[in-house]
Amino acid sequence: MINRQRLLETFLDYVRIDSESTHEGAMADRLAVDLEAIGCRVERDNSQAQTGSETGNLFCTLPATGPGQPLLLCAHMDTVTPGVGVEPVIEEGVIRSKGDTVLGGDDKSGVVAIVEAMRTVVEQNLPHPELQAVFTVCEEIGLKGSRHMDYSLLAGKRAVVLDSSGDAGKIITSAPGQYKLNATVVGRRAHAGVAPEEGISAIQVLAHAIANMKLLRIDEETTANIGSVCAQYATNIVPERAQIQAEARSRSDEKLEAQGKHMMDCLEQACQKFGATLEGGLSRSYTAYSYREDDPFVLAVSQACRRAGLTPSLAASGGGSDANNLNAHGVQALVLGTGMTKVHTTQEEITVKNLEDTAALALALMTE
Numbered sequence: 401m402i403n404r405q406r407l408l409e410t411f412l413d414y415v416r417i418d419s420e421s422t423h424e425g426a427m428a429d430r431l432a433v434d435l436e437a438i439g440c441r442v443e444r445d446n447s448q449a450q451t452g453s454e455t456g457n458l459f460c461t462l463p464a465t466g467p468g469q470p471l472l473l474c475a476h477m478d479t480v481t482p483g484v485g486v487e488p489v490i491e492e493g494v495i496r497s498k499g500d501t502v503l504g505g506d507d508k509s510g511v512v513a514i515v516e517a518m519r520t521v522v523e524q525n526l527p528h529p530e531l532q533a534v535f536t537v538c539e540e541i542g543l544k545g546s547r548h549m550d551y552s553l554l555a556g557k558r559a560v561v562l563d564s565s566g567d568a569g570k571i572i573t574s575a576p577g578q579y580k581l582n583a584t585v586v587g588r589r590a591h592a593g594v595a596p597e598e599g600i601s602a603i604q605v606l607a608h609a610i611a612n613m614k615l616l617r618i619d620e621e622t623t624a625n626i627g628s629v630c631a632q633y634a635t636n637i638v639p640e641r642a643q644i645q646a647e648a649r650s651r652s653d654e655k656l657e658a659q660g661k662h663m664m665d666c667l668e669q670a671c672q673k674f675g676a677t678l679e680g681g682l683s684r685s686y687t688a689y690s691y692r693e694d695d696p697f698v699l700a701v702s703q704a705c706r707r708a709g710l711t712p713s714l715a716a717s718g719g720g721s722d723a724n725n726l727n728a729h730g731v732q733a734l735v736l737g738t739g740m741t742k743v744h745t746t747q748e749e750i751t752v753k754n755l756e757d758t759a760a761l762a763l764a765l766m767t768e
């Protein structure tokens with residue numbers, strides 16, 4: 401059994417530690433102290449240069465005391481803004497901020513569940529396989545921590561990422577991949593009144609490309625959208641540059657590839673037709689993943705839910721998380737609900753019951 405009082409107090413402590421993205425240093429230091437105190441080997445990677453964070457990702461490993469495959473338990477240390485000076489308030493079993501900041505239960509509900517479960521296995525001498533807590537930085541600003549993680553520091557090939565809305569017991573078995581498209585059409589500047597035939601209008605080229613693009617709902621698992629088109633010139637100048645920012649998502653990697661290529665083809669063909677050139681292009685934000693309902697890892701996590709007194713429910717996600725990057729690096733990773741709701745708003749909240757259920761689930765997973 402977990403220690404509910406300690407769990408709640410630790411959660412309230414953690415949300416009071418400022419840790420907006422890139423400013424995770426104090427949070428990482430506190431976690432290093434808390435987990436060294438129970439005998440974890442604590443390491444950090446050197447991802448700061450790529451992420452811009454004050455610290456690397458944090459890895460806290462407990463050696464095995466029993467049989468079984470190593471298990472990674474992941475949560476991110478950073479919060480969105482406004483996340484400085486969080487003052488948690490508990491009312492009738494629900495925890496919120498005072499109202500001027502987020503609560504930061506996204507993702508400290510996941511962080512604290514892992515810490516409490518690890519404290520419990522050590523304290524009660526429960527046999528467990530090798531366990532590793534992986535606390536990432538900069539998740540909220542494009543999964544940067546897990547993207548630039550030193551994967552050689554990981555202790556195993558199976559991971560749960562405690563970082564989803566939905567009550568404890570929710571298991572995310574699939575999530576889309578995403579492409580970002582950031583490109584600039586480069587035409588030729590000319591005086592629009594005196595010598596327009598000497599110009600190539602980047603706006604006209606881009607408009608032609610966009611008119612040929614399949615966008616929005618592509619199929620059941622694929623979407624695409626243009627978020628911004630930028631070019632601003634005086635009307636007497638044939639515009640030289642026009643920028644487009646867009647994205648494509650799909651739960652199928654093949655379809656994502658196809659949609660990304662289609663959007664690039666439209667741009668390249670339009671450039672060719674008008675004699676313009678293209679700068680920039682596609683970059684992959686994250687890769688899709690999907691597990692069958694009868695995948696052994698999905699079954700094992702579902703079993704752990706039942707042992708923790710929870711009803712497992714499988715779901716698909718519409719967005720990315722650290723699990724996308726873990727899966728792309730050959731680690732089987734599922735995302736679990738922690739009960740956080742209204743995340744990324746100052747009304748964010750979580751019930752004490754969900755904190756307890758998530759910690760109980762983490763414990764059940766560790767002592768499988």
Ligand SMILES: [Zn+2]
Nearest residue numbers: 476506507563
């Ligand atoms: Zn999160």
